[in-house]
Amino acid sequence: GQGDLVAIFDYGGSPASYLASSVYIPYLTQGAADGLGCTTIANDGLPEMASRATDILRYTRPRAMFIRSDCVHPFLEEARRLEVEVKRHLQMLVVEANEQIFPEASRQDAEARLGIPILRMLRVDMAMFLAQECPSCRCFHFPRGLYQVEVVDEYQHRPVPAGERGKLVVTNLFARTSPAIRYLSDALVALETGECPRTPGDGRFRA
16 A cells, blocks of 8 residues: 555566666666556565564554565574564565465464465566466456466466466566566466456456
């Protein structure tokens, strides 16, 4: 909402960084933060990932934080060590990973430890693809106008019907100078039919 602070805790090579300013992504004309009129601040402090994430939480108090899946456990342990009660500072955590989805059991465990909701994001870095888990339908949403998405079987790589699980294949339709055409990812998903009332135009899949 208006005036909310969001922390994106990742390195510049990740598509999650595209949510930030074009100041950090030189070949973009505009980042999402620029388009939304947001201010972006780089934190070039401690190199240790968990310490940096905990400091961002304590000193900037964002409403939501995006964090890589491999940083979740060290972040939780660092917050415990420093006696930082995460739910006092943060309302939501978004866990993102490249070509894999943070396991449901791990999400439930982290939610129980933190006492706040956790949503998941799937990145496919080679195709500059992002899909965000929806808090309403619990599917992963992606904008149809930017990507063509298919699901194929794991072994012969043939298309499978909606609802059947397989490997995610992504074609990005916006990267004119470096397009990804039918990039075969390692993410296992099942395409969903129908639309979510929250954002009816989105494509969706389930983990």
